[in-house]
Amino acid sequence: SRYKIHTAEEFPELRNDLILQAARGKKTARAPTWIMRQAGRYLPEFRKLRESHSFFEICQTPQLACEITMQPILRYEGLLDASIIFSDILVIPQALGMEVQMLPAQGPHFPAPLESPEDIGRLHKHVDVDEELSYVFRAITLTRHALSGRVPLIGFAGAPWTLFAYMVEGGGSKTFARAKRWLFDWPEASDGVLERITAVLIPYLVGQVRAGAQLLQVFDSWASELSHHHYVRFALPALRRVKEGVHAQCNAEGITTPPLIVFAKNVTHTVLPLLEEIGFDVVGLDWTTAPSEVSNRTSAVQGNFDPSILYASDEAIRSEVKTVANMFKHRNTPGWISNLGHGITPGVKPESVRVFLEAVQECSRE
Numbered sequence: 001s002r003y004k005i006h007t008a009e010e011f012p013e014l015r016n017d018l019i020l021q022a023a024r025g026k027k028t029a030r031a032p033t034w035i036m037r038q039a040g041r042y043l044p045e046f047r048k049l050r051e052s053h054s055f056f057e058i059c060q061t062p063q064l065a066c067e068i069t070m071q072p073i074l075r076y077e078g079l080l081d082a083s084i085i086f087s088d089i090l091v092i093p094q095a096l097g098m099e100v101q102m103l104p105a106q107g108p109h110f111p112a113p114l115e116s117p118e119d120i121g122r123l124h125k126h127v128d129v130d131e132e133l134s135y136v137f138r139a140i141t142l143t144r145h146a147l148s149g150r151v152p153l154i155g156f157a158g159a160p161w162t163l164f165a166y167m168v169e170g171g172g173s174k175t176f177a178r179a180k181r182w183l184f185d186w187p188e189a190s191d192g193v194l195e196r197i198t199a200v201l202i203p204y205l206v207g208q209v210r211a212g213a214q215l216l217q218v219f220d221s222w223a224s225e226l227s228h229h230h231y232v233r234f235a236l237p238a239l240r241r242v243k244e245g246v247h248a249q250c251n252a253e254g255i256t257t258p259p260l261i262v263f264a265k266n267v268t269h270t271v272l273p274l275l276e277e278i279g280f281d282v283v284g285l286d287w288t289t290a291p292s293e294v295s296n297r298t299s300a301v302q303g304n305f306d307p308s309i310l311y312a313s314d315e316a317i318r319s320e321v322k323t324v325a326n327m328f329k330h331r332n333t334p335g336w337i338s339n340l341g342h343g344i345t346p347g348v349k350p351e352s353v354r355v356f357l358e359a360v361q362e363c364s365r366e
């Protein structure tokens with residue numbers, strides 16, 4: 001059965017739509033801010049809840065996912081302009097039938113990764129997204145109510161290439177030799193797996209919108225691992241199908257497509273224009289890329305403070321925020337959404353985050 005469409009009218013009225021304005025290409029009085037992994041291990045309240053629940057148990061329990069999503073919003077009341085649903089990109093390989101564990105110091109681990117094309121047979125042929133991933137949708141709907149209209153809620157998914165890499169490597173990797181071996185030795189089978197992932201991603205992202213997500217972010221965390229022609233040959237077409245599929249399915253269902261953000265980590269100036277060409281509303285930048293590299297064909301640029309500034313003194317944080325905010329004032333895009341250039345890391349002091357958020361509010365005024 002279909003997860004029902006939740007319309008704006010049934011949720012509390014939105015009181016801060018800065019990020020939606022910026023993502024739609026409007027100049028805002030100040031830059032809306034959120035932080036990737038804002039609900040994470042740097043927060044003592046997160047670590048406390050993790051003591052009694054496993055990572056995927058939290059993802060699969062809407063009450064817990066909602067509670068964690070709300071943690072940074074409540075702690076930094078008035079300083080964050082968006083929330084992001086607590087979940088993980090690896091729920092898609094799980095829905096395709098793969099086992100994924102979250103190991104304490106190591107991160108994600110697949111006990112049985114895809115070793116060769118014969119293993120494709122282990123993936124579920126037909127994935128009923130509304131059934132398999134309804135826990136994410138229920139968490140989103142619940143969180144929209146819990147937010148009481150404070151800020152918009154972002155839904156997300158991993159990009160096809162990044163998910164493919166995890167499913168083949170079985171976890172993180174330094175060289176991505178296995179995943180790349182697939183591309184070299186079995187290009188058609190690789191296309192097949194990318195297509196299977198894409199076919200689940202589209203209804204999954206649209207399902208999040210139906211459940212109440214107001215923006216969507218696609219993470220291509222391993223974008224920079226591929227040679228340029230392989231990114232063009234394998235990763236980009238799949239990413240384009242995701243974007244176009246989400247638009248087509250939203251149109252078919254009579255729902256407005258929300259702003260789409262793409263975050264491809266460490267991509268060079270040669271890949272950025274190609275991502276822009278696909279037509280994402282917002283392009284996210286890691287901290288190594290200058291904001292001026294995103295052109296005015298994109299509505300907004302998102303980023304890109306070096307996450308490590310949060311380990312510096314309060315004075316240095318304020319000074320760096322000022323420097324970067326001045327760079328963004330001369331950007332090409334009409335919108336700027338402030339964020340870190342990567343997820344916040346576990347060792348950051350929550351009070352340093354407050355200093356950072358306050359500095360952005362002050363320094364990003366146009």
Ligand code: CP3
Binds near residue numbers: 035
């Ligand atoms: O941003 C948020 O606050 C929303 C939640 C979120 C998580 N993961 C929670 C999480 C989001 C958006 C993600 C995306 C994600 N997951 C990505 C893309 C972004 C990126 O970091 O490049 C990737 C590659 C993953 C896969 C993943 N999940 C990894 C590599 C790890 C381990 C790394 C680490 O930080 O330990 C995770 C675990 C994870 N996902 C944690 C959180 C809060 C920490 C795990 C824990 O609590 O034990």
